[in-house]
Structure formats: C-alpha cells, structure tokens
Amino acid sequence: MAEKKYRVVHYLNQFFAQIGGEEKANIPPLIKEGAVGPGIPLQQALGEEGEIVATMVCGDNYFAENIETAVEKVVESVSPYKPDVFVAGPAFTAGRYGIACGASCSAVSKKLGIPVVTAMYEENPALELYRKEVYVIPTTNSVRGMKEAIPRMAGFVRKLGLGQEIGLPQEDGYFPRGIRVNQFVSRTGAERAVDMLLSKLRKEPFQTEYPMPTFEHVPASPAIRDLRSATIALVTSGGIVPLGNPDRIEAASASKFAEYNIAGVDDLTPDAYQTCHGGYDPTYANADPDRVLPLDAMRSLEKDGTIGKLYDVYYVTVGNATSVANAQKFGKAIAEKLKAADVDGVILTST
C-alpha cells in the first residue's frame, strides 16, 4: 500500500517565482499550485515521499514594507493546504527576501503549528532576527549555490515531513539557535577552558563553545546641542554616484566607497547623477537622485539657517550583499574622515 505523501508548501519571492525582477517587488502575496522555480529541483530531490502542493509568493518590497499584513496573508493562504512542512527560500544574501522567509516561517510555525525551515547565507541580516525561532540552513553567498543548497534543504524538509527528530546543528546542518541542550562530557568546564586557552596561546586552532553574536551594541553618540551652527554630512548606502559611476562602485558586493564634492550643488539631477546599486529598482532614483540622497532638502535647510552647513563632501557605497567585514571597514574609514573634518552629525540613508 502506498504511503501517503507528506505535503509541503514552498515560499518564494517574485524573482525566484519567475514573475519579475525589482520592478515586480511590489506584488502582494499570492499562492500558486504545485512547485515553481527552485521548487522544481526541490520536488525532484524529495522524490515520491513528499509533494510540494503549493508555492506562496510575495514581492520583496511589499513584504518588507508591510510585514504584518504580508504575514497574515501567508498564514491565511497556507492554512487550507494543510501542509506537513513549510519551507522558504533559499534567500542567500538577499536581506528583504531573508526577512520574508524568516517572518513567514515564524508565523506559520506559531499560528499553524507547522514545522518550518528556511535557508540563507550567514551574513544575511535576517539570520540574527529569526535564527532562534526558525531552523535556518546555511547557504553560500550567491545564487550559484542553489544547486548544492537544494539537496540539503530537501534532506531537512524530508526529516520534518516524516516527523523525524532534528538533531544538533552540526549533525543536521543548520545554524545554531542558541538553545542549550544538556550533554555529559568527560572533562570539566575548567579543564576544557584551560585547554582552549593553551591552544589559543600556542596559536593552535580551537573550537569555542559559545560564539559571540555577530552584531555588536554601538554606544549612542551624544545629541547635537546647537543645530543652527552644526555641520551635517550626508552618507548613503543607496549607490548615488556621478553619472557614469566614475569610480566603478560595484552594483553588488561593493569593494569600496567613494567621496564626491557637492559644494555649490543644490539639487541632484539625472543628467549628472545616477544610482549604481543593483539591489532595488533604479527607476525612481535615476529620475531624481534626491529621493535617495536628499541633497535638495539639506541645501534648503542650510540656506534657511536650520543647519549651519551641509558638509561639502558626501560618501557613498552600495549596500547590496556588502560583506559585513567591508561594511565595517567602510563605516570606520568614513567616520574617521568626518571626525577629522569636525562634522557634527550625519544623516545616513539606506534603501
């Protein structure tokens, strides 16, 4: 007698669901029958045991800008399919998509009690937000990693679908969730700690038992006392650059930041500026770059005395799949330059 197949619902963004790119990032949630896009190789990997009965789709911008509504719609649409497993992504480095995957999984798990799993790269900002609530499988940092991620996702989905117990992170291949599981070991904590310290001192490799979280608390800077005499600088991760992108800041995984002089410039116009950021629909920023780097507004506030001065230079990079290491490096370097120039405050804009 054939075993009943376990039912799976898969979540994808508008791009992987083959609806469109950034220009379709506004689409509201919708559900399609069966497997779509990467769901097809996922279904193949699940074989005859499991069936992707439906694919939930939502535009990345719609989701990120309407998380509560989107999540409600996901739960509402998924519920009638009565899936045994809900799987989202893989999202790789995509921040909005990662958030959509994490939030959808979290809601489906909490509201419908259905086992969930998603997948993304370790530097995806959504990981820190959802890793405690939801299983997250590690992937590489680009879509090229799809081929190797699918079988690992399928393996996990299968375990959930068959009601098998999920083991430790290193056994079943997911990011540690910070859950403590008691284990008996042969050496005391004191012995293990001393051994670790000795290894560290000898510059030998060692495995920490408790990794520190990725993002640190940043002490808040003091408030500006007198705005009317303050120099304010603009910085953006939205990729606004002079037309032609003269310093060739990359559309993704930026390896640099740049500084551009805006003394005497009152307004950013399409004949002189553009965006070089590859992670959002550039139409609106190219039509009016002030929409990302608000130079016109700042200049007007300088002219009417609200602020003392708009700093003559602005800093730009592209915040699209920027490595955490680079982002920190750029931030530090920009801050040092601004500090040396006695800038009193910064408005950082991000898309």
Added chain:
Amino acid sequence: MAHVASIVPISLTVGANRIVPAVAIPHPLGNPELPKDEERELRLNLVKKALRALQVEVEKQTVFEE
C-alpha cells in the same frame, strides 16, 4: 548619526541608535506618486525628522516614528 532606513529591522540589527523609517525601498526619501512640490515637502519633512532625532539624547536604539 541618524539612519533614514527603509527596513527598520535591519537597521536595528546592525546597531543604529537613531532610526527614521523611510518611505519605500526604491525611493526612501521620495514618492513618485506625488506631484513634485508635494514630494519635495515630504522629503524636507523626513530630513527635518532626522535632524530632530540628532538633537535627542538616546540611551538605547530608538525608532523615531512620528
């Protein structure tokens, strides 16, 4: 520093202390649906909000909604 950000959860995750929610991802300080002068007004008000945030002492991460 005031972070005018389209995705507040990401801004919180990376440790920004003064966060001002932006309009939308492809136009954080704009709205192409509005007539030009209204859009400029919207942008001016958002920038003013960011400047106000710079003048507020904060102990912890703060999102300046209204």
